[in-house]
Amino acid sequence: VTRPSSYNKKSHFDIEDVDEVDKMEIRVDLWNASNLKFGDEFLGELRLPLKFLRQSSSYEAWYFLQPRDNGNKSLKPDDLGSLRLNVVYTEDHVFSSDYYSPLRDLLLKSADVEPVSASAAHILGEVCREKQEAAIPLVRLFLHYGRIVPFISAIANAEVKRTQDPNTIFRGNSLTSKCIDETMKLAGMHYLQVTLKPIIDEICQVHKPCEIDPVKLKDGENLENNRENLRQYVDRIFTVITKSGVSCPTVMCDIFFSLRESAAKRFQGDLDVRYTAVSSFIFLRFFAPAILSPNLFQLTPHHPDPQISRTLTLISKTIQTLGSLSKSKSANFKESYMATFYDYFNEQKYADAVKNFLDLISSSGRRDHKSIEQPILLKEGFMIKRAQGRKRFGMKNFKKRWFRLTNHEFTYQKSKGDHPLCSIPIENILAVERLEEESFKMKNMFQVIQPERRVLYIQANNCVEAKDWIDILTKVSQCNKKRLTVYHPSAYLNGHWLCCKATADNTPGCTPCTGGLPANIQLDIDGDRETERIYSLFNLYMPKLEKMQEACGSKSVYDGPEEEEYSTFIIDDPKETYKTLKLIIEGVGTLEQEHAQYKRDKFKKTKYGSHEHPIGDKSFQTYIRQQSEISAHSI
Numbered sequence: 140v141t142r143p144s145s146y147n148k149k150s151h152f153d154i155e156d157v158d159e160v161d162k163m164e165i166r167v168d169l170w171n172a173s174n175l176k177f178g179d180e181f182l183g184e185l186r187l188p189l190k191f192l193r194q195s196s197s198y199e200a201w202y203f204l205q206p207r208d209n210g211n212k213s214l215k216p217d218d219l220g221s222l223r224l225n226v227v228y229t230e231d232h233v234f235s236s237d238y239y240s241p242l243r244d245l246l247l248k249s250a251d252v253e254p255v256s257a258s259a260a261h262i263l264g265e266v267c268r269e270k271q272e273a274a275i276p277l278v279r280l281f282l283h284y285g286r287i288v289p290f291i292s293a294i295a296n297a298e299v300k301r302t303q304d305p306n307t308i309f310r311g312n313s314l315t316s317k318c319i320d321e322t323m324k325l326a327g328m329h330y331l332q333v334t335l336k337p338i339i340d341e342i343c344q345v346h347k348p349c350e351i352d353p354v355k356l357k358d359g360e361n362l363e364n365n366r367e368n369l370r371q372y373v374d375r376i377f378t379v380i381t382k383s384g385v386s387c388p389t390v391m392c393d394i395f396f397s398l399r400e401s402a403a404k405r406f407q408g409d410l411d412v413r414y415t416a417v418s419s420f421i422f423l424r425f426f427a428p429a430i431l432s433p434n435l436f437q438l439t440p441h442h443p444d445p446q447i448s449r450t451l452t453l454i455s456k457t458i459q460t461l462g463s464l465s466k467s468k469s470a471n472f473k474e475s476y477m478a479t480f481y482d483y484f485n486e487q488k489y490a491d492a493v494k495n496f497l498d499l500i501s502s503s504g505r506r507d508h509k510s511i512e513q514p515i516l517l518k519e520g521f522m523i524k525r526a527q528g529r530k531r532f533g534m535k536n537f538k539k540r541w542f543r544l545t546n547h548e549f550t551y552q553k554s555k556g557d558h559p560l561c562s563i564p565i566e567n568i569l570a571v572e573r574l575e576e577e578s579f580k581m582k583n584m585f586q587v588i589q590p591e592r593r594v595l596y597i598q599a600n601n602c603v604e605a606k607d608w609i610d611i612l613t614k615v616s617q618c619n620k621k622r623l624t625v626y627h628p629s630a631y632l633n634g635h636w637l638c639c640k641a642t643a644d645n646t647p648g649c650t651p652c653t654g655g656l657p658a659n660i661q662l663d664i665d666g667d668r669e670t671e672r673i674y675s676l677f678n679l680y681m682p683k684l685e686k687m688q689e690a691c692g693s694k695s696v697y698d699g700p701e702e703e704e705y706s707t708f709i710i711d712d713p714k715e716t717y718k719t720l721k722l723i724i725e726g727v728g729t730l731e732q733e734h735a736q737y738k739r740d741k742f743k744k745t746k747y748g749s750h751e752h753p754i755g756d757k758s759f760q761t762y763i764r765q766q767s768e769i770s771a772h773s774i
Contacts, residue, residue, distance in 0.1 A: 163189040169204060181207060185755065200748030203755035231671050238733060239670040242726040245719070246280060246673065250289035255297050257715035259723055260290060264314035265708050266683040267676055274317035276672040282325060283664040287390060291318055292397035297711075299401040305412040308402060309419045316424070319394060323425045324436075326388045331429050331436055334383045338375055339433050342450060343443055347372075349450040352476050369450070370483050373457045377484075380426055380458070381492040384499035385610040389617060395421070395501035414464055414494060417501045422462025431455040457481065461489055502546030502615065514545035518611050520604070524551060525579070525596040537579075542597070542608075546615055549587065563589060568616035570623040570652050571609050578630035578637060585609050588626060592645050596630065626652050677727045684724055691717040 154160055165187045171180040183204025192198055242259075249258035256265075260277050267273040281287040298315045302308050309316050348360050349369040356362060395417045402416035430451055433439040443451060456477060461484060472478045502515045522542050540551040540560070549568065550559040567589050574584040574596060583605040587595040599605035616622070625648030629637035639649035677684065691713040710716050745752045752759045 161188070161190050165189065165192075168207075184208070201750045201753040202748075203753040205755055231668060231675070232734065232737060233665070233668050233671045234730075234733060234737075236667050238730065239667055239674075242674060242723075242730065243280075243666070243670045245722055245726060246277070246670070247284055247286055250286060250293045252715070252719070254711040254715070255293040256709045256711045257719050258293075259719055261294060261314065261709075262684075262687065262716070262719060262723065263673060263676060266680040266687065268680075270312055270314050270317040271321075272676060273314065274321045276669045276676070278318050278321040278325065279664045280666060280669040280673065282322065282390070283666045283669065287322060288393045288397065291315065291322065291394050292401075294318065295394075295398055296401045299405045299416075302405070305402070305406040305409045305415070308406075308412060308416050309398070316420075319420055320424055322394065323391060323420065326390045327425060328437065330383070330386055330388055330391075331425075331438060333386055334379050335376070335426070335429055335433070336438050338372070338379060339430070339438050339451075342372060342454075343439060343447050346446065347450075348446075349453060351453065351480050352474065355449075366480060369453055369457075369480065372450070373454055373461075373484070376430065376454060376458060377461060377489070377492070381496040384496050385614045387500040391421075392500050392502070395497075399501040411464060413501075414497050417497050418462045418464060418493070421497070421500065423459055426462070427455045427459040430458060453477075453480075457484065462493055464490060464493060499611070499614070514547040517544045517546060517615065518608065519543040519555070520600075522600070522604075522608075523598040537598070544608075544611065544615070549612065561595075563587065563595070565615050566619055568612060568619060569621055570626050571612040571616065572626050572628065572652060573605070573609065575629045575638070578632070586626075587612065588623060590621070594630075623648065623652055626650060674727060674730050677723055678731060681724075681727070684720055688717060688720050688724075691720065 154163075166184060167187065168184045169182045171182055184207055185202040185205060186208075187202075245259045246263075249255065249260035252258035255261055260273075260281075263277065264270055264273040277290075278287065281290050294315045295309075298313055299308065309319075347368045348357070348365050349372065350356055350360065351362065351366050351369055353362060356365075398416045398420070399413045403413040406412045429436040429438060432442075433451070434442045442448070456472075457480070460472070460481065472481065498515045499517055502517060520542060521539055523537050524540050524542075525537050540553065541555045541557070542549070542551045543559075544550075546565065548562050548564050550562045552559045568587060569590065570586075570588040572586055572588070574586045576582055576584070578584070579596070581598050583599045583602055585597055585599070585605055585608065587597065589595070597608070599608055627636050627638050627646075627648050628650050631637075631644050635642045636644075636646060636649070639646070641649070687708050687710075690708050691710060694710055694713040741751070748754050
């Protein structure tokens, strides 16, 4: 191919042998410019016969990129290694919201169905081959619509009622445990970043030797030094976890509160079950796995090297055992060197720290009058408070008082053990903020703002105590519906606010409230897409739904021994379960018809060479063949 010099258009070419044109083709390579040491990255190529270009002045079509043609040199199989891949490709066609209303509404009311085993969400867990399949879209859907806490509370309560031994509580791979795992992964990602990431990064960078198995010691390593290195890491991670209660996301705290309540109600004689019900998730299924495999929780970009991996395994084992609160800890380890190492941590202070942490993350400001739990003490101590001036002519002076915070109320009294002089229910705490020093010429002050503009001014003993009180008061009150968005950073004295100089004592605040804690992370979830996923699962497992219907019929009319094929389903109320199954099958059938219609329409309109159907895409050609067969069959 030559370009004549007389012709000034760059795109014009002459071909010496015109008869050869039909055999010729243009090759287009696509590369990704890269600054990696390996150079640019080849993405694919396409070959375009020249005869297409002769047919019209302009030619436009989408092409599917193909692998590079190696000049047809055949490679011997021995020249290359082999790579075995399992690739899963999922394509969802999502309709607009109104298409999903019946199925979505049926799923979202699952928490209110009695018994919960007759609900649509629970049935999905029963028919899916793996509980995880059901948990992922269900959790995302319920989180999106703010219904995750009531749903998990309902299924957890049902599971606890079926549990006979408090030692096995939430130990199986049930729908409840998979849903809580998934919720912690989504809502707790930021929480893991702020607690574990700094120290995990340090472990990966510093490479301290921590091997404590005498058999695996490398030359030149000292067992005692390694033990000390490991002990320091465990101590630091343990402290960072047990001090992180105020950062635990609200949605997780509310779930832990309902787990604690259910467990305490079911096993009233076992005082530890209220702790183990929560620790089996937060330690065993959240912190321990994140330490063990930080790359799976976005804490590190890659899988750690073998030495770091071994260090993290030893830390994870110890943290898991510390969090489990079991009586004979050393007996938990098969390896004698782990039992010896664990003796460092066999002190009461570690068990107390775990209990205090579990108390804080499983307390809730939502007072439940049916609760059988005693209020949980979260913090107490002496501070100085300014009289709130409830009497019109009373002196607004400062007095030392004993303050006490539980998950129900914030109180103060003259001394520890006295009758409270004042009690503020948690739901009446509208904001907790620092107070500027200029107000009373006193340091380390903060304010607890209540309804009707009443404010309690408090001075802590030091700046650390002040921060602790502000954090924990914010934590327990952050779900209050009437929380303020603005406040006054200074006091109201001598007829005006010192901060904004407004004279009316009921003037709204002049400064935005501090966000407090990153407790509710906004998640990017598409509710319609999750409902489409759930529809796909129901559609895939339709034979099981029908089998479950049969099982309901069998249970209703026959009270004898259960048939083996039906015994895998949990059916507490055959009538209610049958009703829900009928609605699910109807909803899935309607959506299936919509999808079939959409595919027929798409098939009619799609042109070869369009974006949806690029030239060279074999999968679409297979789809066309299938559609032709379906059309012929329906005709």
